[in-house]
Amino acid sequence: MKPAHYVNGVFSTTEATFPLLSPVDGSQVGVVPEASRDVVDAAVRAARAALDGPWGRTSVEERCAFLRRIADGIEARFDEFVAAEVADTGKPRDLAATVDIPRAIGNFRAYADLSYGRPERAYPTTVPGWSGSGQALNYTVRRPLGVVAIISPWNLPLLLLTWKVAPALAAGNAVVAKPSEETPSTATLLAEVIGEAGLPDGAFNLVHGHGAGAAGEYLTSHPGVDAIAFTGASATGAAIMRNAAEHVTPVSFELGGKNPALVFADADLAEAVEGTVRSSFTHSGQICLCTERVYVQRPVFDEFVRALAERARALTDYGPMISAEHRDKVLSYYRLAVEEGATVLAGGGVPTFGDARDGGFYVEPTVLTGLPQSARTVREEIFGPVCHVAPFDDEDEAIRLANDSPYGLAATVWTTDLSRAHRVAPRVEAGIVWVNCWNLRDLRTPFGGVKASGIGREGGEYSLDFFSEPVNVCVKI
Numbered sequence: 001m002k003p004a005h006y007v008n009g010v011f012s013t014t015e016a017t018f019p020l021l022s023p024v025d026g027s028q029v030g031v032v033p034e035a036s037r038d039v040v041d042a043a044v045r046a047a048r049a050a051l052d053g054p055w056g057r058t059s060v061e062e063r064c065a066f067l068r069r070i071a072d073g074i075e076a077r078f079d080e081f082v083a084a085e086v087a088d089t090g091k092p093r094d095l096a097a098t099v100d101i102p103r104a105i106g107n108f109r110a111y112a113d114l115s116y117g118r119p120e121r122a123y124p125t126t127v128p129g130w131s132g133s134g135q136a137l138n139y140t141v142r143r144p145l146g147v148v149a150i151i152s153p154w155n156l157p158l159l160l161l162t163w164k165v166a167p168a169l170a171a172g173n174a175v176v177a178k179p180s181e182e183t184p185s186t187a188t189l190l191a192e193v194i195g196e197a198g199l200p201d202g203a204f205n206l207v208h209g210h211g212a213g214a215a216g217e218y219l220t221s222h223p224g225v226d227a228i229a230f231t232g233a234s235a236t237g238a239a240i241m242r243n244a245a246e247h248v249t250p251v252s253f254e255l256g257g258k259n260p261a262l263v264f265a266d267a268d269l270a271e272a273v274e275g276t277v278r279s280s281f282t283h284s285g286q287i288c289l290c291t292e293r294v295y296v297q298r299p300v301f302d303e304f305v306r307a308l309a310e311r312a313r314a315l316t317d318y319g320p321m322i323s324a325e326h327r328d329k330v331l332s333y334y335r336l337a338v339e340e341g342a343t344v345l346a347g348g349g350v351p352t353f354g355d356a357r358d359g360g361f362y363v364e365p366t367v368l369t370g371l372p373q374s375a376r377t378v379r380e381e382i383f384g385p386v387c388h389v390a391p392f393d394d395e396d397e398a399i400r401l402a403n404d405s406p407y408g409l410a411a412t413v414w415t416t417d418l419s420r421a422h423r424v425a426p427r428v429e430a431g432i433v434w435v436n437c438w439n440l441r442d443l444r445t446p447f448g449g450v451k452a453s454g455i456g457r458e459g460g461e462y463s464l465d466f467f468s469e470p471v472n473v474c475v476k477i
C-alpha cells in the first residue's frame with residue numbers, strides 16, 4: 001500500500017512528494033504525495049457535492065450501517081492495519097494491536113451505537129407565546145455542519161483520526177481529512193475500507209501533506225470548510241485558529257499537555273509506581289495524556305522515586321521517537337534539565353542496542369528530580385519518555401502545583417482515601433482526572449482539555465454536539 005490522496009472516491013498521487021522514514025532505523029520506507037492547493041480545493045468541492053448528492057440524503061440509520069461496515073472492514077484487515085501503524089510509528093506491535101487499531105474499530109461502532117434511531121434528536125416543548133399571540137410548539141433538530149476538516153497528529157494516527165471521522169460522518173457531515181505527514185499509511189488504508197464499504201463518493205476525502213504553508217493550512221483556511229476538528233500541538237492550534245478566524249469557522253481543539261500525577265502518602269505505592277510507569281512511558285511518552293510532572297507527598301517521596309527510577313532503568317521494550325527532529329527536541333530537554341540543575345535518576349541519553357535500532361530515533365526513559373516549579377523542563381511539554389518528580393506537603397500544595405501550568409489536559413490522583421479522591425479531583429484544572437488509574441476510557445465521556453490544552457469537548461454526545469448544528473423550529477399553534 002502506497003500513501004495516496006482519496007478525493008471523490010478516487011485515489012491519486014501528486015508530482016510533489018516527500019520521503020517516509022522508519023523511526024526504528026532511519027531507513028526510507030515509502031514516498032508520500034504532497035497535496036497542492038488544487039488537490040485540497042478538489043477535496044473540499046467533492047465534499048460539498050456529496051452533501052448536495054446521495055450522501056446528504058442518507059438517514060442516520062443508513063449512516064450507522066456505513067459506520068458498522070467500516071468497522072468490520074478494518075477488522076477484516078486487522079493485521080494489515082497493525083503492520084502499517086507499526087511501520088509508520090515504530091511503536092511496539094502489541095500497542096498497535098491492543099490500543100490503536102481496536103480503538104479505531106471501537107470508534108466507528110461507538111458512534112453507530114450512539115446515533116442509531118435518533119435521527120433528529122428532537123426535544124419538543126410547549127411554551128406560552130407572547131401575550132395575545134397564542135401557543136407555540138418549539139422543537140430542535142440537529143443538522144450536519146457541512147464540510148468538516150479533520151487534522152490529526154502522528155502519535156495515535158488511526159485512533160485519533162477515526163475519533164473525529166466517525167462522529168462527523170454519523171452526524172451527516174462530509175469530511176476532508178489530513179493525517180500527519182509522519183503517518184500517512186493507516187489513513188490511506190482507511191480510505192480503501194471506506195470505499196469498499198460503499199460510502200457515496202465525496203463523503204470522505206483524504207489529502208496528505210505538511211501543515212504550515214501546505215495542505216494543512218490550505219484546508220483550515222479554506223472558505224468552503226464549515227468546521228475544523230484538530231488534534232495536535234497547542235501552537236499549531238493557535239495558528240489554525242488565526243486562519244479559522246477569517247471565516248469565523250468553528251473549531252474543536254484537542255491540544256498539548258503537561259500532565260500532573262499526585263501521589264499521596266496513603267496511596268498503594270506499588271500501584272502508584274506501576275501506574276506512573278505506564279502513564280509516563282507508554283508509547284515512549286508520546287501520548288497527549290502522558291504524565292510529565294509527578295508530585296509525591298514527602299513521607300513517601302524517596303521510596304517512590306527510588307522505585308520509579310529502578311523501573312524506568314529496567315524498561316527495554318520501548319519504541320522510538322517519531323522522527324529525528326522530535327528525538328533532537330526531546331534530547332534538547334534532557335540537556336536543558338541538567339543545565340537547570342536536575343538530578344538524573346534514570347536515562348537522560350540515547351540507548352545503544354547493538355543492532356539496526358542504533359540508526360533509529362530512540363531516547364532513554366528518563367526520571368528527573370530537583371528542579372524548581374519555574375524550570376522550563378517542568379513547564380513545557382516535552383512529549384517524550386520523561387517525568388520530573390517533586391515533593392509536596394499537603395493537599396492544598398499538591399493542587400496548587402498541579403494547577404500551576406499553562407496546560408490542563410489530564411491528571412492522575414493516587415490515594416486510598418475515598419474522601420480525598422473526591423475532594424481533590426474536581427479541584428484539579430484538567431479535562432480528565434483519573435483516580436488510581438490512567439487512560440481508562442469510556443468513549444461516551446467528555447474528552448478534552450482546559451487552558452492551552454484545548455477548546456471544547458469530544459466523546460459521546462459531546463462529539464455529536466460539535467459536529468451538528470441545533471436548529472430551533474417554532475410552530476404557532
Ligand code: NAD
Pocket residue numbers: 151152153154155156160178179180181209210211212213215216217220231232233234236237239240253254255256257287288381383409449453454
Ligand atoms: P502538530 O501540531 O505538529 O501536527 C498535528 C497536525 O497538524 C499534523 O497533521 C500537521 O501536519 C498539522 N499542522 C501543522 N501545522 C499546521 C498549520 N499551520 N495549519 C494546519 N495544520 C497544521 O502535532 P504533532 O507533533 O503531530 O502531535 C503532537 C502534539 O499533539 C502534542 O502537543 C500532543 O500533546 C498533541 N496531542 C493532543 C491530543 C489530545 O487529545 N489533546 C492527542 C494527541 C496529541
